[in-house]
Amino acid sequence: MSDRPELEQSPEEKKPGRLGSRLFREITGVGVDWRSAMLVPLLAVITALIVSAVIIAITDVDALRMWGSKPGEAAAETFGTIRDAYVALFKGAFWGLKAFSETLIAAAPLILTGLSVAIGFRAGLFNIGPEGQMLMGGLAATIIGFYFDLPAVIHLPFALLGGLVAGAIWGGIPGLLRAKTGAHEVITTIMLNWIAIRFIDWVLKTSFVQQGGRQDPVSKNVRPSALLPRFFDDPTIRLHAGVIVALLAAAFIFWLLYRTTIGYQFRAVGYNPDAAHYAGMKVTWMYVLVMAIAGGMAGLGGANQILGPLVRATPGFSAGIGFDAIALALLGRSHPVGVVLAGLLFGALEAGGREMQVATDVSIDLILVVQALIVVFIAAPALIRAIYRVRTGGEAERITKGWAA
Amino acid sequence: MMRRRLALVALLAVFGLVVAACGDDDGGTTAAPTTTAATTTTAAPTTTAAPTTTAPPETTTTAAPIAAKICEITDVGGIDDKSFNETAWRGMELARDQLGVEVAYLESQAATDYRPNIDAFVNEGCELIITVGFLLANDTALAACDYPDQKFAIIDQQPEFYPGSPWADADGNPLCDFSQVRGLTFATDEAAFLAGYLAAGMTQSGVVGTFGGINIPPVTIFMDGFVKGVRYYNELNGTDVQALGWNPDTAEGLFTGNFESLDDGRAFGENLNDEGADIVLPVAGPVGLGTAAAAQERGFLVIGVDADQYLTAPEFAGVWLTSILKNMDVAVLNTITNVLNLGSVGNLYVGTLANGGVGLAPYHDLEGTVPADLAAAIEQIKADIIAAGGLAAFLTS
Numbered sequence: 026m027s028d029r030p031e032l033e034q035s036p037e038e039k040k041p042g043r044l045g046s047r048l049f050r051e052i053t054g055v056g057v058d059w060r061s062a063m064l065v066p067l068l069a070v071i072t073a074l075i076v077s078a079v080i081i082a083i084t085d086v087d088a089l090r091m092w093g094s095k096p097g098e099a100a101a102e103t104f105g106t107i108r109d110a111y112v113a114l115f116k117g118a119f120w121g122l123k124a125f126s127e128t129l130i131a132a133a134p135l136i137l138t139g140l141s142v143a144i145g146f147r148a149g150l151f152n153i154g155p156e157g158q159m160l161m162g163g164l165a166a167t168i169i170g171f172y173f174d175l176p177a178v179i180h181l182p183f184a185l186l187g188g189l190v191a192g193a194i195w196g197g198i199p200g201l202l203r204a205k206t207g208a209h210e211v212i213t214t215i216m217l218n219w220i221a222i223r224f225i226d227w228v229l230k231t232s233f234v235q236q237g238g239r240q241d242p243v244s245k246n247v248r249p250s251a252l253l254p255r256f257f258d259d260p261t262i263r264l265h266a267g268v269i270v271a272l273l274a275a276a277f278i279f280w281l282l283y284r285t286t287i288g289y290q291f292r293a294v295g296y297n298p299d300a301a302h303y304a305g306m307k308v309t310w311m312y313v314l315v316m317a318i319a320g321g322m323a324g325l326g327g328a329n330q331i332l333g334p335l336v337r338a339t340p341g342f343s344a345g346i347g348f349d350a351i352a353l354a355l356l357g358r359s360h361p362v363g364v365v366l367a368g369l370l371f372g373a374l375e376a377g378g379r380e381m382q383v384a385t386d387v388s389i390d391l392i393l394v395v396q397a398l399i400v401v402f403i404a405a406p407a408l409i410r411a412i413y414r415v416r417t418g419g420e421a422e423r424i425t426k427g428w429a430a
Numbered sequence: 431m432m433r434r435r436l437a438l439v440a441l442l443a444v445f446g447l448v449v450a451a452c453g454d455d456d457g458g459t460t461a462a463p464t465t466t467a468a469t470t471t472t473a474a475p476t477t478t479a480a481p482t483t484t485a486p487p488e489t490t491t492t493a494a495p496i497a498a499k500i501c502e503i504t505d506v507g508g509i510d511d512k513s514f515n516e517t518a519w520r521g522m523e524l525a526r527d528q529l530g531v532e533v534a535y536l537e538s539q540a541a542t543d544y545r546p547n548i549d550a551f552v553n554e555g556c557e558l559i560i561t562v563g564f565l566l567a568n569d570t571a572l573a574a575c576d577y578p579d580q581k582f583a584i585i586d587q588q589p590e591f592y593p594g595s596p597w598a599d600a601d602g603n604p605l606c607d608f609s610q611v612r613g614l615t616f617a618t619d620e621a622a623f624l625a626g627y628l629a630a631g632m633t634q635s636g637v638v639g640t641f642g643g644i645n646i647p648p649v650t651i652f653m654d655g656f657v658k659g660v661r662y663y664n665e666l667n668g669t670d671v672q673a674l675g676w677n678p679d680t681a682e683g684l685f686t687g688n689f690e691s692l693d694d695g696r697a698f699g700e701n702l703n704d705e706g707a708d709i710v711l712p713v714a715g716p717v718g719l720g721t722a723a724a725a726q727e728r729g730f731l732v733i734g735v736d737a738d739q740y741l742t743a744p745e746f747a748g749v750w751l752t753s754i755l756k757n758m759d760v761a762v763l764n765t766i767t768n769v770l771n772l773g774s775v776g777n778l779y780v781g782t783l784a785n786g787g788v789g790l791a792p793y794h795d796l797e798g799t800v801p802a803d804l805a806a807a808i809e810q811i812k813a814d815i816i817a818a819g820g821l822a823a824f825l826t827s
Binding site for chain 2: 123131222230238241242246260263335337339341342344345376379382383386388389390
């Protein structure tokens with residue numbers, strides 16, 4: 026890259042951490058101007074879909090067999106498979122109320138956990154713990170959901186709030202450890218994920234939580250008064266109010282980050298903790314607060330799953346959504362609006378992938394490949410720029426110089 | 431996370447298959463089979479194997495019109511787990527080859543997928559939907575109530591009505607009429623008992639071990655029968671072989687907590703081996719493959735589950751002492767036959783030693799190491815269990 030020599034020229038850049046933080050910003054999208062921030066994800070998604078089409082082609086054995094004898098038909102067959110797969114993917118995600126409902130259901134927890142990771146990135150923190158925070162939040166929502174017998178107007182908000190608070194506590198612990206001892210949040214959040222996973226395994230077997238009459242680890246059912254209400258009477262259209270919770274949460278995070286002093290301080294800490302400290306901000310306190318809010322969002326995501334589609338807790342009900350969230354926050358450039366869009370895209374891939382497998386026998390595992398490729402291209406913005414010869418290079422250079430100075 | 435790694439491996443494997451498939455293209459292209467390459471190639475060698483499969487491999491598929499579409503939904507272990515889901519899928523493939531039905535499957539990535547997967551197949555017009563496993567019980571029950579005309583079969587579950595049952599409300603009353611749902615259940619402990627007896631007779635160290643995926647009845651029934659078999663051996667022969675990993679009296683034991691992580695399978699196998707166990711029974715679908723890999727490196731033996739894993743996972747051929755067969759393929763084929771011939775799913779299916787629904791796989795490479803009198807004793811116990819009409823009756827007699 027052309028900016029390499031400039032790195033050499035500046036003695037500042039040689040300090041360890043400088044290059045890391047520049048890369049961090051470019052990957053997470055923090056501090057990148059919005060046009061470049063939009064362009065790279067868009068191109069990454071398109072590239073991932075193109076590469077996946079190639080993968081569909083080379084895994085279509087019937088067509089591959091034909092290449093030797095009838096290349097014309099083979100080409101038509103291959104093209105047909107790719108077209109059918111992507112048409113099914115689109116239809117399964119957006120065609121009709123039921124399909125779109127499935128997309129939104131899948132998107133809601135992804136948006137909430139994505140916000141959790143994104144707000145961490147904004148403040149320069151890696152929250153790798155949404156999975157554990159989700160589990161703890163979901164567990165709190167489960168217990169409030171089955172233990173209390175309250176009218177729905179109180180019960181549902183209470184259960185959601187319980188999820189939020191439990192997630193905030195679980196997220197706040199690594200923040201506190203970072204502030205008080207300097208223990209890095211990447212390590213502590215990952216470890217707390219495992220503690221949460223094993224804790225859920227244990228707690229589901231206790232007589233207080235376990236469903237009566239069952240030997241297996243499954244919680245009691247949440248009372249109907251705590252469930253997120255559905256929009257339609259048709260039992261096959263499962264869209265529930267969780268998507269509204271997710272959108273409100275995104276709006277809240279946007280407001281917090283860009284319209285409040287606290288949000289300004291978060292971002293200042295993210296840009297340069299030393300300068301923020303010099304400017305009189307309590308950086309250590311910020312770490313705790315950011316991680317607690319991040320944990321709260323993930324906890325809300327867990328509560329959303331329990332009070333929405335699941336109704337009861339089982340081991341590992343978070344199902345890896347907390348890890349998908351990291352990819353999602355990267356794709357969404359750590360911006361609340363970006364996270365909502367990325368959440369919708371990932372939700373659409375999930376809902377559409379099912380239809381793709383049913384209709385065309387293209388394995389749903391391809392969706393994981395698409396998601397993984399998106400992350401690869403996001404994490405290597407230089408690659409995307411090189412492929413498409415995008416002129417954002419100039420802008421990036423200017424930004425780089427700005428930081429180096 | 432583990433699924434992610436699996437997916438990557440699967441992708442590489444598929445790529446390998448493609449390369450292999452291209453190699454034998456001699457221009458003699460045949461009509462396209464409808465399933466994907468991965469499933470046909472992995473399942474092909476296994477069909478001839480299980481002693482109870484009724485499929486003569488030479489059965490010629492006549493170009494009959496497609497009778498019906500039969501659909502399978504896996505749990506999170508995936509269709510190619512070389513064990514649980516794959517055995518059920520083999521029954522689907524037998525039905526495709528013998529009965530000319532169209533078959534399809536959907537893999538569940540998470541518990542939230544079960545219901546949408548069922549809905550997707552209902553919309554697809556599947557004549558019969560087979561949900562593979564205990565974990566799908568709640569969603570199968572609710573879907574069966576929402577679609578009273580849709581035929582279902584569920585493995586390891588049957589509509590039962592007690593408080594806390596997936597099929598009943600809080601008072602134990604049925605959620606709805608489940609006459610279109612067939613339970614496919616297995617007295618797996620009968621076969622596991624034989625495996626426990628075998629392990630106790632084969633161990634050099636005097637210690638054997640087991641662990642499960644999740645603490646649910648269809649898993650623990652393996653461990654239960656296994657440990658009881660070990661105890662029975664001790665009782666009969668005056669030995670003191672220890673069985674680690676499961677206590678039938680307290681219903682507590684070792685569990686990985688998932689059906690996905692091969693790494694957990696390795697770790698649990700190594701831990702049991704460190705504790706002295708030289709024969710390990712992993713009851714966790716694909717997780718057991720991790721144990722087999724550890725066994726191959728360290729030189730202990732593993733007992734397979736569900737399918738004859740000597741055949742489904744031949745890369746670990748030397749470590750499979752035997753396998754506890756749970757012939758879900760027979761049950762699935764039987765149900766599909768019922769649907770086609772009778773128009774209904776049929777009554778509850780219970781696989782036993784007597785009807786061949788469960789059994790012990792051959793010893794294969796280790797045939798020579800199993801003493802003749804031990805093998806004979808196992809045959810005798812098997813006959814006695816069948817004669818007594820079940821394991822419980824056998825043990826009390």
